[in-house]
Amino acid sequence: MDFSLTEEQRLLKDSLDKFVQQEYDFESRRAIVENDAGFSAKHWQTFADLGWLAIPFSEEAGGLGGGPVETMLLMESFGKGLVAEPWLTTVLMSGYLIENLGSEEQKQRYLPAIVQGEMQVAVAVWEQQHGFDNQVVSTSANAVSGGYEINGQKEFVINGQNANCLLVSAKIDDGNESSLGLFCVDTTIPGISTQAFKTVEGGRAANVTFDNVVLDESALLASGEAVEKAIQHCMALGTFAVCAEAVGIMELLYNTTVEYTKTRKQFGVPIGKFQVLQHRMVNMFILYEQSQSLLLMAAIKLSEGGEEAQQAVSALKTWIGQAGRKLGQESIQLHGGMGMTDELNVGYYFKRLTAIDALFGNADMHLDRYAKALS
Amino acid sequence: MDLTISKKYQDFRAEVKSFLEENLAPELREAGRFTTSVFSDSGLAMNWQKILHKQGWAAPHWPVEYGGTGWDIVERSIFAEECLKAEAPLLVPIGLQMCGPCIIGFGTQEQKDYYLPRMLSGEDYWCQGYSEPGAGSDLSSLQTFAESDGDDYIINGTKIWTTYAQYANKMFCLVRTSKEGKQQQGITFLLLDMNTSGITVEPIIGLDLVHEQNTVFFDNVRVPKANRIGEENNGWTVAKYLLEFERGGSEYAPSIHFQLQKVKEMAAQAKTTNGEPLLNDHTFRRKIANVEIETKTLKFTENRIKAALGSGQNPGPAASMTKILGTEISQKVTELAIEAASLNALILQPEAIEPGSGVDPIGPELTLTAMPRYLNTRATTIYGGSSEVQRGIIAKMVLGL
Numbered sequence: 001m002d003f004s005l006t007e008e009q010r011l012l013k014d015s016l017d018k019f020v021q022q023e024y025d026f027e028s029r030r031a032i033v034e035n036d037a038g039f040s041a042k043h044w045q046t047f048a049d050l051g052w053l054a055i056p057f058s059e060e061a062g063g064l065g066g067g068p069v070e071t072m073l074l075m076e077s078f079g080k081g082l083v084a085e086p087w088l089t090t091v092l093m094s095g096y097l098i099e100n101l102g103s104e105e106q107k108q109r110y111l112p113a114i115v116q117g118e119m120q121v122a123v124a125v126w127e128q129q130h131g132f133d134n135q136v137v138s139t140s141a142n143a144v145s146g147g148y149e150i151n152g153q154k155e156f157v158i159n160g161q162n163a164n165c166l167l168v169s170a171k172i173d174d175g176n177e178s179s180l181g182l183f184c185v186d187t188t189i190p191g192i193s194t195q196a197f198k199t200v201e202g203g204r205a206a207n208v209t210f211d212n213v214v215l216d217e218s219a220l221l222a223s224g225e226a227v228e229k230a231i232q233h234c235m236a237l238g239t240f241a242v243c244a245e246a247v248g249i250m251e252l253l254y255n256t257t258v259e260y261t262k263t264r265k266q267f268g269v270p271i272g273k274f275q276v277l278q279h280r281m282v283n284m285f286i287l288y289e290q291s292q293s294l295l296l297m298a299a300i301k302l303s304e305g306g307e308e309a310q311q312a313v314s315a316l317k318t319w320i321g322q323a324g325r326k327l328g329q330e331s332i333q334l335h336g337g338m339g340m341t342d343e344l345n346v347g348y349y350f351k352r353l354t355a356i357d358a359l360f361g362n363a364d365m366h367l368d369r370y371a372k373a374l375s
Numbered sequence: 376m377d378l379t380i381s382k383k384y385q386d387f388r389a390e391v392k393s394f395l396e397e398n399l400a401p402e403l404r405e406a407g408r409f410t411t412s413v414f415s416d417s418g419l420a421m422n423w424q425k426i427l428h429k430q431g432w433a434a435p436h437w438p439v440e441y442g443g444t445g446w447d448i449v450e451r452s453i454f455a456e457e458c459l460k461a462e463a464p465l466l467v468p469i470g471l472q473m474c475g476p477c478i479i480g481f482g483t484q485e486q487k488d489y490y491l492p493r494m495l496s497g498e499d500y501w502c503q504g505y506s507e508p509g510a511g512s513d514l515s516s517l518q519t520f521a522e523s524d525g526d527d528y529i530i531n532g533t534k535i536w537t538t539y540a541q542y543a544n545k546m547f548c549l550v551r552t553s554k555e556g557k558q559q560q561g562i563t564f565l566l567l568d569m570n571t572s573g574i575t576v577e578p579i580i581g582l583d584l585v586h587e588q589n590t591v592f593f594d595n596v597r598v599p600k601a602n603r604i605g606e607e608n609n610g611w612t613v614a615k616y617l618l619e620f621e622r623g624g625s626e627y628a629p630s631i632h633f634q635l636q637k638v639k640e641m642a643a644q645a646k647t648t649n650g651e652p653l654l655n656d657h658t659f660r661r662k663i664a665n666v667e668i669e670t671k672t673l674k675f676t677e678n679r680i681k682a683a684l685g686s687g688q689n690p691g692p693a694a695s696m697t698k699i700l701g702t703e704i705s706q707k708v709t710e711l712a713i714e715a716a717s718l719n720a721l722i723l724q725p726e727a728i729e730p731g732s733g734v735d736p737i738g739p740e741l742t743l744t745a746m747p748r749y750l751n752t753r754a755t756t757i758y759g760g761s762s763e764v765q766r767g768i769i770a771k772m773v774l775g776l
Contacts, residue, residue: 001549002682002686003679003682003683004682004686005676027450051600054643071524099652099691129413159613211404212502227446258774258776261776262776272776273776275770276769277729278626278767278770278774278776279766279767279770281770281774281776282766282769282770282774283766284772285773286696286699286700286769288678289676289696290669290672290673291672292679293672293674293675293678293679294671294672294675296675296678297671297674297675308440315667315668315671318664318665318668319668319669319672338670367661367664367665367668368661369662370664370667370668371657371663371664374639374664374667
C-alpha cells in the first residue's frame, strides 16, 4: 500500500490549501456566510476556473476523473477553512446522480453547466418521517398525461434555496405497481414552496414542499432499482465527504488548541505545561490520527467499489461522530472562557463537527447499521 | 496514491501457510491457543523456535548476515499474521526481539559470533534485567551497582518483573557504573550468566496466579567486563537503540482482530435470558461493533506507519501511539470476552490451559482463557513504558509541549 500522493494530487492539495489560506480567514468567512446566498459567487467561479467543479466527473463527461482520494483532499482542505461553497451537494452528490442515472440529453443539459459554475443543483431525498432510510419515500409522483405530478415534502435540502434544480426522489405510481423515481425539478415551476433557513454553523438548507407540481416526462432521470442503488451510493459519497471535512477540522482544532495552551498563562506558567492538559491534548491528537486512518480505509474501500464500501463508510461515520464530538468538546474546554465566544473561530469548528454528526445519520444510526452487518 | 495491495505477496503467503500446516504439531497449536499473555508456554515456545530455526525463520527482522530472512516489512507482517491465524505459540521475545538487536548494533565481532547463533537456535534462554523496585517508569534512576574490579564488575542490587528468570540461563541488564552526571550517563549494558554465584531468583505470582515474573537479587556477583555491550557508561544509548529497532516491528491490530473474532464465537455460543445467542443481543452487538471499528482505526494507522517505513521514513513517536492504542483496545477486547463468557469466566481451572495436561474443562473450552487474559492484559498498559509515559513522549515529541 502506498499512501503517498501522486504529482497531480499533490498539486491539487497545494492549490486547495493555498486558496483556503488566502481567501478563508475567519473574518472573510464570516462575511461570506452572512450574505444572502450563504456562499461567494466569486469563489464559485474561481472553483470553476481551477477545475474543482469538474473533479469527480468522468473524462467523457468533461470531468477530471477524480475519485475518493481527490474528494478527500478537497474536503479536508475545505474543512480547515469551513468553506461554505456548496461543492458537496452540487458537484459531488448531484453530479454523481445525474452522471449515473441521466440520459445523454440530460447529462448534456446539466453537467457542463455544473462544471462551468453556472448551475446549482441540490439533493432533495430526506423526509421528516423516514429519517435517513432513503428507500422509503412518501413523496408521490403520479403519472399524468405527458408527465408526472409531484406531491410531498423534503426536509433539510442542503443549499436548497440557491438551487436552480432539485433532484427529488418520489414514489411513482402508474396504477399497477410503484417504483422509486428520481426527478430533476426546475425550481421555477409553480407549486414549489421553499422554507429556507440558516444552520447553526453558518450553512444554508431548506424544507421544500411540492404541491401538485407538474413535470414533463423529460424531468425523470430514472426509476426502479437503479435509483435505489444510486441514491445509496450518493449518500455513501456524501457521508465520506463530510467525514473528510471533519478530519480537516479535527487536524486544525487539535493544533489550534495545542498552540493556545503554549501561550495562555495561568498560575505563572503556560497551561500546556500541566500534565493533565498535555494528556488530554495527546488524546485529541490520537483521535485525529485514528480518524485519518479510518478515512483512508474508507477511501480504499470506496475506490475498490465492492460490498465492503458501505460497511467501511458506516464505520467511518460512527467513528467520526464520536471522535469529532469528543475532540470538539475538548477544544472548547481547553480554550476556557474564550472557547465560549462567537469571536473565536473554535466555536464554529466545534459547531460544524456537531452538525456533521447529525448529517447523513449520526454515530448511533451508523453503528446500528454496522452492527447489523457484523460478520 | 496507490491503495491496492500488491499481488506479489500471494505466493509468499501460500508458502508460509503450507509450512505452518506441516510443522505446527497439535501440542504446539494448543500452546498457542491457550496463551494468556505475550508469552506462550515456555518449553513449547522453545520447541517451536527450534523448528523455525531449522527453516531459517526464527528471527525474520534480523539482518541477513546474522541469520535474518531478508523479508521486507510486508512479508514480515504476512508471516506474523499467518502464525497468528494458525495459533502458533509466541516465541519468547526477550532474546530474539530485545537482546539480539542490541548485540547486533553494539556488540564486538567476538560477542556477535558467540551469542547470536546460540540465541537463534534456542540454546540460550534470555531474560531482561531492566526494572528495579525503585525504577519503573523512571527507568534511568536504576541503582543496581557494578563496581569495577580488574577485568570484572562486582554487582549488587535487585531487579524486578524479570519475566521467565526461572527458565533463563542468560540475562541482559542495565547496571549503574557511575554516580556522576545525569542519571542516564552512568548506566552500562551487561550480559551475564544466570548460574553465576550470588544470583537468587524469587518468584512473583501474578493476579492471574501465573508465575511469569520474578525478583532477581545480586549479592557480589562477579561478571567479566568482556560481557559488556558498548562502552562503559554508554548503556542508555544501547537501550534506546533497542527502542528504535523495535519501531515498525510488531503490529497490534492483527492479534486484536483475531481475539475479537473469538469473542464473537463465544457470544454466538452464549445464551441470553430469552434463549437467544448473546451475539444477537442488540447492546452486546453494538459493543462489539464499536471495538471492531476502533480496531480498524489501529489497523490502518499501522498500515500508514508500515508504508512510511517501507519508503524509508522514520515513524518517530508513532510507536508510542500504537502502543497506547494497541494495549488499550486489546484490554477492551478482553473485557468483552469476560462479558461473553459470563459465569464461565469465573471458574478457576488453570490446569485446564496447561498444554498437554489433558484436563477436561469444567465450562466450554472457548471461555477458559477469557479471565486469565483479562487479568494479564492489565499489565500491557503498565510495562514497556506505561500509557502515561507514552502520552508524555507524544506531548513532548509531537505536540512540542
